[in-house]
Amino acid sequence: MTTRDAVFPAGRHALYDKHRYSPAIRSDGFLFVAGQVGSREDGSPEPEFAQQVRRAFENLNAVLAAAGATFDDVVDVTFFIVDPANRFERAWEIVPEYWGQAPFPTATVVGVTWLAGFDFEIKVIAKLPERAAG
Template sequence: MSRQIIATAQAPAAIGPYSQAVRAGTTVYCSGQIPLDPATGALVEGDITAQARRVFENLKAVAAAAGGSLDDAVRVGIYVTDLQHFAAVNAVMAEYFKPPYPARSTIEVSGLPKGAQVEVDAILVVG
């Protein structure tokens, strides 16, 4: 099975030795997105809600570049630096996903790149 590397200028460029996403067959593995502005590469300003919206916008752009959408997500991983943000991130996620929701994990971590408060990765199955 061949791999197709997914890249788009509509999401931040990778800040390490990885691809924004890799497609293998109909499965797309999206790398974690942090709340970076794709135009500037800077961390967005604002609270956890603003950061979560930017993360999901970035993930949405990567999904589109892979020929899919967030509706194709079968699994989402959320990493937050403070589980007190759980409800706020859930509220933003509900703006981007509709039932039936993908499987998901939410994990508190001690830190994220560039001082982000939230990071999200996903696995999609695209037609």
């Protein structure tokens, strides 16, 4: 059986303990990051959509940093958006603030009806740099 090498960002353990999952698992040189939402430290959502998207990216970046990686190491992204017909363009205006330079990672956008009180979630897979792989 493979041992799970969990990665936790500073200061958010209660959120992950409450919902019984790891924010990321390091395995075979890759980092598999659970969906990150625009939650504040107390777990509540940012009320405004654009700020929720930004906070989701900030939370993602904290998980990546805890593993010794950055968004430049991300190879695959999945976005989940509630009401994408009305929110996709607004989210996509914010993405370049965090996305970096080409070549960009692969991306999939999924429209959903429920995200536990949130409107945006981002899930990624990153190829860890050699120094952080293990």
